[in-house]
Amino acid sequence: MQVSKICELLAATIICGExxxxxxxxxxxxxxxxxxxxxxxxxxxxLITGLCNxxxxxxxxxxxxRYIVFVRNKKVTAEMLALANENNMCLLESPYTLFKASGLLYQAGLNPVY
Amino acid sequence: MNLEFEIAGGDFTKAGYASSQVKKMLKQLGVEAHCIKNIVIALYEAEVNVVAHAYEGQILVHIESDKITTKIIDKGPGIPDIEQAMQEGYSTASKKVREMGFGAGMGLPNIKKNTDKLQIQSKVDEGTTVEMVNYF
Structure with a gap:
Protein backbone atom coordinates (compact mmCIF):
# COMPACT_ATOMS: atom_id res chain seq x y z
CA MET A 1 0.00 0.00 0.00
CA GLN A 2 1.33 3.42 -0.99
CA VAL A 3 2.07 6.05 1.67
CA SER A 4 -0.24 8.45 -0.17
CA LYS A 5 -3.08 5.91 0.12
CA ILE A 6 -2.42 5.57 3.87
CA CYS A 7 -2.70 9.36 4.21
CA GLU A 8 -6.01 9.31 2.35
CA LEU A 9 -7.46 6.48 4.50
CA LEU A 10 -6.34 7.95 7.83
CA ALA A 11 -6.89 11.66 7.05
CA ALA A 12 -3.18 11.88 7.81
CA THR A 13 -0.61 14.57 7.10
CA ILE A 14 2.98 13.83 6.08
CA ILE A 15 5.22 15.60 8.61
CA CYS A 16 8.50 14.62 6.99
CA GLY A 17 9.77 12.38 4.23
CA GLU A 18 7.34 13.55 1.53
CA LEU A 47 4.44 1.37 12.69
CA ILE A 48 1.07 2.69 13.89
CA THR A 49 1.41 4.13 17.37
CA GLY A 50 0.10 6.62 19.90
CA LEU A 51 3.43 6.73 21.73
CA CYS A 52 4.84 10.04 20.61
CA ASN A 53 8.31 10.60 22.06
CA ARG A 66 11.12 3.89 8.02
CA TYR A 67 7.38 4.65 8.16
CA ILE A 68 5.50 5.72 11.31
CA VAL A 69 1.96 7.03 11.71
CA PHE A 70 1.18 8.77 15.00
CA VAL A 71 -2.51 8.39 15.88
CA ARG A 72 -4.86 10.06 18.40
CA ASN A 73 -3.79 13.49 17.12
CA LYS A 74 -0.35 13.23 18.73
CA LYS A 75 2.09 15.86 17.53
CA VAL A 76 5.69 15.21 16.55
CA THR A 77 8.21 17.37 18.48
CA ALA A 78 11.09 19.29 16.88
CA GLU A 79 13.58 16.87 18.47
CA MET A 80 11.75 13.86 17.02
CA LEU A 81 11.58 15.53 13.61
CA ALA A 82 15.33 16.20 13.56
CA LEU A 83 16.15 12.57 14.41
CA ALA A 84 13.63 11.28 11.84
CA ASN A 85 15.11 13.49 9.11
CA GLU A 86 18.62 12.33 10.01
CA ASN A 87 17.45 8.73 9.45
CA ASN A 88 15.48 9.43 6.26
CA MET A 89 12.15 8.45 7.87
CA CYS A 90 8.62 9.27 6.82
CA LEU A 91 6.34 10.45 9.68
CA LEU A 92 2.56 10.85 9.46
CA GLU A 93 0.04 12.28 11.92
CA SER A 94 -3.57 11.06 12.00
CA PRO A 95 -6.50 12.27 14.14
CA TYR A 96 -7.94 8.72 14.34
CA THR A 97 -7.62 6.26 17.23
CA LEU A 98 -5.18 3.35 17.04
CA PHE A 99 -8.15 0.98 16.67
CA LYS A 100 -9.80 2.91 13.85
CA ALA A 101 -6.54 3.52 11.97
CA SER A 102 -5.54 -0.16 12.22
CA GLY A 103 -9.02 -1.32 11.14
CA LEU A 104 -9.10 0.94 8.09
CA LEU A 105 -5.63 -0.11 6.94
CA TYR A 106 -6.36 -3.82 7.44
CA GLN A 107 -9.67 -3.53 5.59
CA ALA A 108 -7.89 -1.80 2.69
CA GLY A 109 -5.39 -4.66 2.39
CA LEU A 110 -2.35 -3.78 4.52
CA ASN A 111 -1.03 -7.09 5.89
CA PRO A 112 -0.43 -7.84 9.58
CA VAL A 113 3.01 -8.99 10.79
CA TYR A 114 1.41 -12.09 12.33
CA MET B 1 38.63 -1.10 16.29
CA ASN B 2 37.42 0.12 19.69
CA LEU B 3 34.60 2.49 20.59
CA GLU B 4 33.58 3.78 24.00
CA PHE B 5 30.43 5.53 25.21
CA GLU B 6 29.14 6.84 28.53
CA ILE B 7 25.47 6.36 29.55
CA ALA B 8 23.66 8.57 32.06
CA GLY B 9 21.11 6.74 34.21
CA GLY B 10 17.60 8.17 33.98
CA ASP B 11 18.27 10.35 30.91
CA PHE B 12 15.90 9.05 28.26
CA THR B 13 16.67 11.90 25.83
CA LYS B 14 20.07 10.33 25.14
CA ALA B 15 19.03 6.67 25.31
CA GLY B 16 19.98 5.08 22.01
CA TYR B 17 22.71 7.53 21.04
CA ALA B 18 25.50 4.98 21.46
CA SER B 19 23.54 2.27 19.60
CA SER B 20 22.94 4.73 16.79
CA GLN B 21 26.67 5.52 16.50
CA VAL B 22 27.53 1.81 16.44
CA LYS B 23 24.92 1.24 13.72
CA LYS B 24 26.46 3.98 11.56
CA MET B 25 29.93 2.53 12.06
CA LEU B 26 28.84 -1.02 11.12
CA LYS B 27 27.11 0.32 8.00
CA GLN B 28 30.32 2.09 6.99
CA LEU B 29 32.24 -1.15 7.49
CA GLY B 30 29.82 -2.89 5.11
CA VAL B 31 28.41 -5.41 7.61
CA GLU B 32 25.29 -7.22 6.32
CA ALA B 33 22.02 -5.38 7.16
CA HIS B 34 20.30 -8.20 9.07
CA CYS B 35 23.41 -8.74 11.18
CA ILE B 36 23.57 -5.00 11.98
CA LYS B 37 19.90 -5.08 13.05
CA ASN B 38 20.52 -7.95 15.49
CA ILE B 39 23.55 -6.21 17.01
CA VAL B 40 21.96 -2.79 17.44
CA ILE B 41 18.66 -4.13 18.80
CA ALA B 42 20.55 -6.06 21.49
CA LEU B 43 22.75 -3.05 22.24
CA TYR B 44 19.80 -0.65 22.33
CA GLU B 45 17.89 -2.93 24.74
CA ALA B 46 20.98 -3.03 26.97
CA GLU B 47 21.43 0.73 26.73
CA VAL B 48 17.78 1.34 27.65
CA ASN B 49 18.20 -1.05 30.59
CA VAL B 50 21.08 1.07 31.95
CA VAL B 51 19.09 4.30 31.52
CA ALA B 52 16.02 2.67 33.11
CA HIS B 53 17.66 0.95 36.07
CA ALA B 54 21.25 2.13 36.76
CA TYR B 55 22.94 5.34 37.93
CA GLU B 56 25.54 5.38 35.17
CA GLY B 57 27.12 3.08 32.67
CA GLN B 58 29.73 2.55 30.02
CA ILE B 59 29.66 0.77 26.66
CA LEU B 60 32.85 -0.75 25.28
CA VAL B 61 32.74 -1.94 21.68
CA HIS B 62 35.45 -4.07 20.11
CA ILE B 63 35.14 -4.78 16.38
CA GLU B 64 37.25 -7.48 14.71
CA SER B 65 37.15 -8.85 11.17
CA ASP B 66 34.69 -11.63 12.04
CA LYS B 67 32.84 -10.45 15.13
CA ILE B 68 31.78 -7.61 17.42
CA THR B 69 32.05 -7.76 21.22
CA THR B 70 30.07 -5.24 23.25
CA LYS B 71 30.38 -4.84 26.98
CA ILE B 72 27.85 -2.78 28.94
CA ILE B 73 29.04 -2.05 32.46
CA ASP B 74 26.80 -0.19 34.89
CA LYS B 75 26.82 1.04 38.44
CA GLY B 76 23.38 0.41 39.86
CA PRO B 77 21.15 -1.80 41.96
CA GLY B 78 22.23 -5.01 40.21
CA ILE B 79 20.02 -8.00 39.40
CA PRO B 80 19.33 -10.28 42.41
CA ASP B 81 18.07 -13.21 40.31
CA ILE B 82 19.35 -13.26 36.70
CA GLU B 83 17.35 -16.38 35.82
CA GLN B 84 14.13 -14.64 36.86
CA ALA B 85 15.12 -11.46 34.96
CA MET B 86 15.61 -13.55 31.80
CA GLN B 87 11.97 -14.64 31.85
CA GLU B 88 9.67 -12.84 29.42
CA GLY B 89 7.29 -10.50 31.23
CA TYR B 90 9.35 -10.11 34.41
CA SER B 91 10.14 -6.45 35.03
CA THR B 92 10.98 -4.09 37.88
CA ALA B 93 10.71 -0.97 35.69
CA SER B 94 9.25 2.26 37.05
CA LYS B 95 6.12 4.04 35.76
CA LYS B 96 8.37 6.57 33.97
CA VAL B 97 10.13 3.78 32.07
CA ARG B 98 6.79 2.24 31.08
CA GLU B 99 5.58 5.62 29.83
CA MET B 100 8.56 5.64 27.44
CA GLY B 101 7.28 2.38 25.91
CA PHE B 102 9.58 -0.02 27.76
CA GLY B 103 9.55 -2.07 30.95
CA ALA B 104 7.51 -4.98 29.62
CA GLY B 105 10.05 -7.55 30.71
CA MET B 106 11.15 -8.24 27.14
CA GLY B 107 14.61 -6.65 27.19
CA LEU B 108 16.91 -9.43 28.40
CA PRO B 109 15.13 -12.23 26.49
CA ASN B 110 15.32 -10.08 23.35
CA ILE B 111 19.04 -9.45 23.90
CA LYS B 112 19.55 -13.20 24.12
CA LYS B 113 17.56 -13.73 20.90
CA ASN B 114 19.70 -11.22 19.01
CA THR B 115 23.19 -12.26 20.15
CA ASP B 116 25.39 -15.30 19.47
CA LYS B 117 26.94 -15.27 22.95
CA LEU B 118 25.63 -13.55 26.05
CA GLN B 119 27.10 -13.31 29.54
CA ILE B 120 25.52 -11.42 32.43
CA GLN B 121 27.27 -10.82 35.72
CA SER B 122 25.65 -8.84 38.49
CA LYS B 123 26.21 -7.85 42.11
CA VAL B 124 23.36 -6.42 44.15
CA ASP B 125 23.94 -2.75 45.10
CA GLU B 126 27.03 -2.59 42.87
CA GLY B 127 26.05 -3.09 39.25
CA THR B 128 25.70 -5.30 36.21
CA THR B 129 28.00 -6.23 33.33
CA VAL B 130 26.52 -7.58 30.10
CA GLU B 131 28.86 -8.99 27.47
CA MET B 132 27.53 -9.81 24.01
CA VAL B 133 29.26 -11.33 21.00
CA ASN B 134 27.85 -11.31 17.46
CA TYR B 135 29.60 -12.97 14.52
CA PHE B 136 29.38 -11.29 11.11
Missing part, protein backbone atom coordinates in the same frame (compact mmCIF):
# COMPACT_ATOMS: atom_id res chain seq x y z
CA UNK A 19 9.66 12.03 -1.07
CA UNK A 20 8.42 8.62 0.19
CA UNK A 21 4.77 9.37 -0.73
CA UNK A 22 4.77 6.85 -3.57
CA UNK A 23 6.67 4.15 -1.63
CA UNK A 24 4.84 0.85 -1.13
CA UNK A 25 4.49 -0.70 2.34
CA UNK A 26 3.67 -4.39 2.84
CA UNK A 27 2.80 -4.74 6.52
CA UNK A 28 1.55 -2.80 9.51
CA UNK A 29 2.14 -3.19 13.25
CA UNK A 30 0.13 -1.29 15.87
CA UNK A 31 1.68 -0.83 19.29
CA UNK A 32 2.42 1.71 22.01
CA UNK A 33 4.93 -0.71 23.49
CA UNK A 34 8.40 -0.26 22.01
CA UNK A 35 9.61 -3.47 23.70
CA UNK A 36 7.27 -5.39 21.36
CA UNK A 37 8.37 -3.39 18.31
CA UNK A 38 11.97 -4.41 19.05
CA UNK A 39 11.05 -8.11 18.86
CA UNK A 40 9.88 -7.87 15.23
CA UNK A 41 11.91 -9.31 12.41
CA UNK A 42 9.96 -7.75 9.52
CA UNK A 43 11.14 -5.42 6.79
CA UNK A 44 9.17 -2.73 4.98
CA UNK A 45 6.88 -2.08 7.93
CA UNK A 46 4.51 0.72 8.95
CA UNK A 54 11.97 10.43 21.05
CA UNK A 55 12.22 6.73 21.89
CA UNK A 56 9.60 5.91 19.24
CA UNK A 57 12.00 7.34 16.65
CA UNK A 58 15.07 5.68 18.23
CA UNK A 59 13.32 2.31 18.38
CA UNK A 60 12.31 2.63 14.74
CA UNK A 61 15.87 3.56 13.80
CA UNK A 62 17.20 0.40 15.46
CA UNK A 63 14.45 -1.81 14.01
CA UNK A 64 14.92 -0.41 10.47
CA UNK A 65 11.37 0.96 10.41
Missing amino acids: EHASAKIERGFSSDLMSDVLTLDTDNLL LQTIRTSEMADI
Whole structure:
Protein backbone atom coordinates (compact mmCIF):
# COMPACT_ATOMS: atom_id res chain seq x y z
CA MET A 1 0.00 0.00 0.00
CA GLN A 2 1.33 3.42 -0.99
CA VAL A 3 2.07 6.05 1.67
CA SER A 4 -0.24 8.45 -0.17
CA LYS A 5 -3.08 5.91 0.12
CA ILE A 6 -2.42 5.57 3.87
CA CYS A 7 -2.70 9.36 4.21
CA GLU A 8 -6.01 9.31 2.35
CA LEU A 9 -7.46 6.48 4.50
CA LEU A 10 -6.34 7.95 7.83
CA ALA A 11 -6.89 11.66 7.05
CA ALA A 12 -3.18 11.88 7.81
CA THR A 13 -0.61 14.57 7.10
CA ILE A 14 2.98 13.83 6.08
CA ILE A 15 5.22 15.60 8.61
CA CYS A 16 8.50 14.62 6.99
CA GLY A 17 9.77 12.38 4.23
CA GLU A 18 7.34 13.55 1.53
CA GLU A 19 9.66 12.03 -1.07
CA HIS A 20 8.42 8.62 0.19
CA ALA A 21 4.77 9.37 -0.73
CA SER A 22 4.77 6.85 -3.57
CA ALA A 23 6.67 4.15 -1.63
CA LYS A 24 4.84 0.85 -1.13
CA ILE A 25 4.49 -0.70 2.34
CA GLU A 26 3.67 -4.39 2.84
CA ARG A 27 2.80 -4.74 6.52
CA GLY A 28 1.55 -2.80 9.51
CA PHE A 29 2.14 -3.19 13.25
CA SER A 30 0.13 -1.29 15.87
CA SER A 31 1.68 -0.83 19.29
CA ASP A 32 2.42 1.71 22.01
CA LEU A 33 4.93 -0.71 23.49
CA MET A 34 8.40 -0.26 22.01
CA SER A 35 9.61 -3.47 23.70
CA ASP A 36 7.27 -5.39 21.36
CA VAL A 37 8.37 -3.39 18.31
CA LEU A 38 11.97 -4.41 19.05
CA THR A 39 11.05 -8.11 18.86
CA LEU A 40 9.88 -7.87 15.23
CA ASP A 41 11.91 -9.31 12.41
CA THR A 42 9.96 -7.75 9.52
CA ASP A 43 11.14 -5.42 6.79
CA ASN A 44 9.17 -2.73 4.98
CA LEU A 45 6.88 -2.08 7.93
CA LEU A 46 4.51 0.72 8.95
CA LEU A 47 4.44 1.37 12.69
CA ILE A 48 1.07 2.69 13.89
CA THR A 49 1.41 4.13 17.37
CA GLY A 50 0.10 6.62 19.90
CA LEU A 51 3.43 6.73 21.73
CA CYS A 52 4.84 10.04 20.61
CA ASN A 53 8.31 10.60 22.06
CA LEU A 54 11.97 10.43 21.05
CA GLN A 55 12.22 6.73 21.89
CA THR A 56 9.60 5.91 19.24
CA ILE A 57 12.00 7.34 16.65
CA ARG A 58 15.07 5.68 18.23
CA THR A 59 13.32 2.31 18.38
CA SER A 60 12.31 2.63 14.74
CA GLU A 61 15.87 3.56 13.80
CA MET A 62 17.20 0.40 15.46
CA ALA A 63 14.45 -1.81 14.01
CA ASP A 64 14.92 -0.41 10.47
CA ILE A 65 11.37 0.96 10.41
CA ARG A 66 11.12 3.89 8.02
CA TYR A 67 7.38 4.65 8.16
CA ILE A 68 5.50 5.72 11.31
CA VAL A 69 1.96 7.03 11.71
CA PHE A 70 1.18 8.77 15.00
CA VAL A 71 -2.51 8.39 15.88
CA ARG A 72 -4.86 10.06 18.40
CA ASN A 73 -3.79 13.49 17.12
CA LYS A 74 -0.35 13.23 18.73
CA LYS A 75 2.09 15.86 17.53
CA VAL A 76 5.69 15.21 16.55
CA THR A 77 8.21 17.37 18.48
CA ALA A 78 11.09 19.29 16.88
CA GLU A 79 13.58 16.87 18.47
CA MET A 80 11.75 13.86 17.02
CA LEU A 81 11.58 15.53 13.61
CA ALA A 82 15.33 16.20 13.56
CA LEU A 83 16.15 12.57 14.41
CA ALA A 84 13.63 11.28 11.84
CA ASN A 85 15.11 13.49 9.11
CA GLU A 86 18.62 12.33 10.01
CA ASN A 87 17.45 8.73 9.45
CA ASN A 88 15.48 9.43 6.26
CA MET A 89 12.15 8.45 7.87
CA CYS A 90 8.62 9.27 6.82
CA LEU A 91 6.34 10.45 9.68
CA LEU A 92 2.56 10.85 9.46
CA GLU A 93 0.04 12.28 11.92
CA SER A 94 -3.57 11.06 12.00
CA PRO A 95 -6.50 12.27 14.14
CA TYR A 96 -7.94 8.72 14.34
CA THR A 97 -7.62 6.26 17.23
CA LEU A 98 -5.18 3.35 17.04
CA PHE A 99 -8.15 0.98 16.67
CA LYS A 100 -9.80 2.91 13.85
CA ALA A 101 -6.54 3.52 11.97
CA SER A 102 -5.54 -0.16 12.22
CA GLY A 103 -9.02 -1.32 11.14
CA LEU A 104 -9.10 0.94 8.09
CA LEU A 105 -5.63 -0.11 6.94
CA TYR A 106 -6.36 -3.82 7.44
CA GLN A 107 -9.67 -3.53 5.59
CA ALA A 108 -7.89 -1.80 2.69
CA GLY A 109 -5.39 -4.66 2.39
CA LEU A 110 -2.35 -3.78 4.52
CA ASN A 111 -1.03 -7.09 5.89
CA PRO A 112 -0.43 -7.84 9.58
CA VAL A 113 3.01 -8.99 10.79
CA TYR A 114 1.41 -12.09 12.33
CA MET B 1 38.63 -1.10 16.29
CA ASN B 2 37.42 0.12 19.69
CA LEU B 3 34.60 2.49 20.59
CA GLU B 4 33.58 3.78 24.00
CA PHE B 5 30.43 5.53 25.21
CA GLU B 6 29.14 6.84 28.53
CA ILE B 7 25.47 6.36 29.55
CA ALA B 8 23.66 8.57 32.06
CA GLY B 9 21.11 6.74 34.21
CA GLY B 10 17.60 8.17 33.98
CA ASP B 11 18.27 10.35 30.91
CA PHE B 12 15.90 9.05 28.26
CA THR B 13 16.67 11.90 25.83
CA LYS B 14 20.07 10.33 25.14
CA ALA B 15 19.03 6.67 25.31
CA GLY B 16 19.98 5.08 22.01
CA TYR B 17 22.71 7.53 21.04
CA ALA B 18 25.50 4.98 21.46
CA SER B 19 23.54 2.27 19.60
CA SER B 20 22.94 4.73 16.79
CA GLN B 21 26.67 5.52 16.50
CA VAL B 22 27.53 1.81 16.44
CA LYS B 23 24.92 1.24 13.72
CA LYS B 24 26.46 3.98 11.56
CA MET B 25 29.93 2.53 12.06
CA LEU B 26 28.84 -1.02 11.12
CA LYS B 27 27.11 0.32 8.00
CA GLN B 28 30.32 2.09 6.99
CA LEU B 29 32.24 -1.15 7.49
CA GLY B 30 29.82 -2.89 5.11
CA VAL B 31 28.41 -5.41 7.61
CA GLU B 32 25.29 -7.22 6.32
CA ALA B 33 22.02 -5.38 7.16
CA HIS B 34 20.30 -8.20 9.07
CA CYS B 35 23.41 -8.74 11.18
CA ILE B 36 23.57 -5.00 11.98
CA LYS B 37 19.90 -5.08 13.05
CA ASN B 38 20.52 -7.95 15.49
CA ILE B 39 23.55 -6.21 17.01
CA VAL B 40 21.96 -2.79 17.44
CA ILE B 41 18.66 -4.13 18.80
CA ALA B 42 20.55 -6.06 21.49
CA LEU B 43 22.75 -3.05 22.24
CA TYR B 44 19.80 -0.65 22.33
CA GLU B 45 17.89 -2.93 24.74
CA ALA B 46 20.98 -3.03 26.97
CA GLU B 47 21.43 0.73 26.73
CA VAL B 48 17.78 1.34 27.65
CA ASN B 49 18.20 -1.05 30.59
CA VAL B 50 21.08 1.07 31.95
CA VAL B 51 19.09 4.30 31.52
CA ALA B 52 16.02 2.67 33.11
CA HIS B 53 17.66 0.95 36.07
CA ALA B 54 21.25 2.13 36.76
CA TYR B 55 22.94 5.34 37.93
CA GLU B 56 25.54 5.38 35.17
CA GLY B 57 27.12 3.08 32.67
CA GLN B 58 29.73 2.55 30.02
CA ILE B 59 29.66 0.77 26.66
CA LEU B 60 32.85 -0.75 25.28
CA VAL B 61 32.74 -1.94 21.68
CA HIS B 62 35.45 -4.07 20.11
CA ILE B 63 35.14 -4.78 16.38
CA GLU B 64 37.25 -7.48 14.71
CA SER B 65 37.15 -8.85 11.17
CA ASP B 66 34.69 -11.63 12.04
CA LYS B 67 32.84 -10.45 15.13
CA ILE B 68 31.78 -7.61 17.42
CA THR B 69 32.05 -7.76 21.22
CA THR B 70 30.07 -5.24 23.25
CA LYS B 71 30.38 -4.84 26.98
CA ILE B 72 27.85 -2.78 28.94
CA ILE B 73 29.04 -2.05 32.46
CA ASP B 74 26.80 -0.19 34.89
CA LYS B 75 26.82 1.04 38.44
CA GLY B 76 23.38 0.41 39.86
CA PRO B 77 21.15 -1.80 41.96
CA GLY B 78 22.23 -5.01 40.21
CA ILE B 79 20.02 -8.00 39.40
CA PRO B 80 19.33 -10.28 42.41
CA ASP B 81 18.07 -13.21 40.31
CA ILE B 82 19.35 -13.26 36.70
CA GLU B 83 17.35 -16.38 35.82
CA GLN B 84 14.13 -14.64 36.86
CA ALA B 85 15.12 -11.46 34.96
CA MET B 86 15.61 -13.55 31.80
CA GLN B 87 11.97 -14.64 31.85
CA GLU B 88 9.67 -12.84 29.42
CA GLY B 89 7.29 -10.50 31.23
CA TYR B 90 9.35 -10.11 34.41
CA SER B 91 10.14 -6.45 35.03
CA THR B 92 10.98 -4.09 37.88
CA ALA B 93 10.71 -0.97 35.69
CA SER B 94 9.25 2.26 37.05
CA LYS B 95 6.12 4.04 35.76
CA LYS B 96 8.37 6.57 33.97
CA VAL B 97 10.13 3.78 32.07
CA ARG B 98 6.79 2.24 31.08
CA GLU B 99 5.58 5.62 29.83
CA MET B 100 8.56 5.64 27.44
CA GLY B 101 7.28 2.38 25.91
CA PHE B 102 9.58 -0.02 27.76
CA GLY B 103 9.55 -2.07 30.95
CA ALA B 104 7.51 -4.98 29.62
CA GLY B 105 10.05 -7.55 30.71
CA MET B 106 11.15 -8.24 27.14
CA GLY B 107 14.61 -6.65 27.19
CA LEU B 108 16.91 -9.43 28.40
CA PRO B 109 15.13 -12.23 26.49
CA ASN B 110 15.32 -10.08 23.35
CA ILE B 111 19.04 -9.45 23.90
CA LYS B 112 19.55 -13.20 24.12
CA LYS B 113 17.56 -13.73 20.90
CA ASN B 114 19.70 -11.22 19.01
CA THR B 115 23.19 -12.26 20.15
CA ASP B 116 25.39 -15.30 19.47
CA LYS B 117 26.94 -15.27 22.95
CA LEU B 118 25.63 -13.55 26.05
CA GLN B 119 27.10 -13.31 29.54
CA ILE B 120 25.52 -11.42 32.43
CA GLN B 121 27.27 -10.82 35.72
CA SER B 122 25.65 -8.84 38.49
CA LYS B 123 26.21 -7.85 42.11
CA VAL B 124 23.36 -6.42 44.15
CA ASP B 125 23.94 -2.75 45.10
CA GLU B 126 27.03 -2.59 42.87
CA GLY B 127 26.05 -3.09 39.25
CA THR B 128 25.70 -5.30 36.21
CA THR B 129 28.00 -6.23 33.33
CA VAL B 130 26.52 -7.58 30.10
CA GLU B 131 28.86 -8.99 27.47
CA MET B 132 27.53 -9.81 24.01
CA VAL B 133 29.26 -11.33 21.00
CA ASN B 134 27.85 -11.31 17.46
CA TYR B 135 29.60 -12.97 14.52
CA PHE B 136 29.38 -11.29 11.11
